[in-house]
Amino acid sequence: MSGRDSRQNVKWVEGVRGVASFLVVVTHLARAWDYPLFWPADNEDASPRILQLPILRLPFQGRIGVMMFSFLTGYVCAIKPLRQIKSGNTSGALSTLAKSAFRRPPRLIMPATIALVLAWLVTQLDGFSVVRVCDSDWLRNSSPEVQGxxxxxxxxxxxxxxxxWIDGTNAYDPHQWALLPLLRGAFLIYATLFATCYMKFRARIFTVFTLWAWFWCSSQWKTETFECMFLFGVLLCDIGSEVDFRDYVNSRPKQRRIVQSILIFLGLFVGSYPEGNVHWAAWSRGIHAFHFLFPSDHDGPKRWSSVAWHLIALGFWLSPTLQTIFSNKLFMWLGRNSFAVYLTHGTLLRVVLVRLVYGLTPAAYYIENADTEEPIQHWIPRSQNWFVWVVELPIWFGLLYIVAHLWTTYVDSWCAKATRTLEEAMFVKEEDEKTPRPEAMV
Known part of the structure; x- marks a missing residue:
């Protein structure tokens, strides 16, 4: 290869991962306490609130955060093997794939299991007592209780x-549902790269695109959320690592800026598609008119969110400016702690934040039904003081990221060391590892 830089900027991916985890948390807050944000208005005759308007509603209505994780998984898992394949080191790429496939399960399962055990301990200590009597149906229904x-x-x-790890659900920390599809998706990526590692660049692109299209045409459960996103990440990573392509794009900055701006704006708009009551607004009815683009029995909100992230990711991928922004220290820090945020936010939400909102030891109360004379349970109401929310949410977010940082520093690093120990015990050392380095023989 010539003296041109053959490596693309991949740091921005870590920053986007941090944004994805933040969006997941914000979505769960909306589900807990302001579910109408998932609709275009509070009711059919009401005017939309500002956070229900297109684009502005995107962070609160969810769906796109998990898709971002899926895309980033595909992108990150493909970086090193594709770099080795393109440099002619195919045997090194196969070794990388084998070791990555070994590391992926413990690196996901170990920290997730620790989070699960902590949620179990909180359950035994009755730490979810407040959330089980609060007025949020979503929180009550997703919180565990002791059964014996x-x-x-x-x-x-x-x-x-x-x-x-069989069904993708657990009672103690239901937010872990996405980890099993993410684990399966990693192996889809490894298998795809293994099957295409000896192909020419264009043949590999055609093969991966065909596989992506096959999943896109499927109406099976959440293929638009997982499989399509995994493969789209591989596609962009592969194309973006081609120096000729990057030189072609960067030599046309004006056209590139126009295209990326259109892609991002269009993605933000169609990604605003509501989760329910689509007919309440003209803009959502307009998006719905294009539902014929999807297979039968599709999940409309998830399909439009998938289209949205395809477009937005393309815009980010084409923009050196946005990549630089997402590569700064703040976004990189958020990205490093993103998995920890994902694992810990559910328990902290149900144990700490609910006590800030409802009080430390509130209890549901009962009134008698005038007709049947049977007691009716009334859930404890949330605080109606906006000042309470303005103060408590920042405090809770600060606590969440402190806990996440400590988790990454100690728990996740321990899991990484344990995984390396397993790898050293189970893998045969390669020849270059067996040969002593010259300085080691002195």
Whole structure:
């Protein structure tokens, strides 16, 4: 290869990962306390609130955060193998794929299991007592409670661990549902790169695109959220690592800026598609008119969010300016702690934030039904003081990111060391590792 730089900027991916985890948290706050944000208005006759307007509603209505994780998984998993393939080191790429495939399960399962056990301990200590009597249906229905003594709860913990990695659900930390599809997706990426590592660049692009199109045409569960995004990440990583392509794009800055701006704006607009009551607004009805683009029995909101992230990711990918912004220290820090935020925010939300909102030890109360004379349970109401929310949410977010930083520093690093120890014990050393370095022989 010539003296031109063959490496693309990939730091921005880490910054975008930090944004994705933040969006997931914001979405869960909206689900807990302001579900109408998922609609175009509070009711059919009401005017939309500012956060229900197109584009502005995007961070609160969810869906796109998990898709960003899927895309970034594909992008990151493909970086090193593709770099080795393009440099002619195919054997090195195969070795990388083998080791990456080995590392992926423990690097996901170990920290997730620690988070699961902590949620189980909180359950045994009745830490979810407040959330189970609060006025948020979503919080109550997604919070665990003790079902018996330890002879019941310990086997239940083992069963929920099994369920996490077989069915993708567990009662103690339901937000871990996405980890199983992300684990499966990583192996889809490894298998795809293994099958195409000896192909020419254009043949590999055609093959991966065909596989992407096959999943896009499928109406199976969340293929637009996971499989399509994994493969789209691989596609952009592969094309973006071609020096000729980058030189072609960068030599046309004016056209590139126009294209990326259109892509990002259009992505933000169609990604605003509501989760329900689409007919309440003209703009959402206009988007819905194009539903014929998708296969039958599709999930409309998730399909439009997938289209949105395809367009937005393309815009980011084409923009050196945006890549530089997402590569700064703040976004990189958010990205390093993104997995920890994902694992810890559910328990902190149900244990800490609910007590800030509802009080430390509130209790539901009962009134008697005048007709049946049976008691009716009334859930404790949330605070109606806007000042409380303005103060408590920043405090809670600060606590969340402090906990996430400590988790990344200690828990995640321990999991990484444990994984390396397993790898050293189970893998045969390669020849270059067996040969002593000259300085080591002195």
């Amino acid at each position: 003594n330890l002879l019941t709860e310990i086997p239940r913990l083992l069963w929920e661990f099994r369920s996490s």
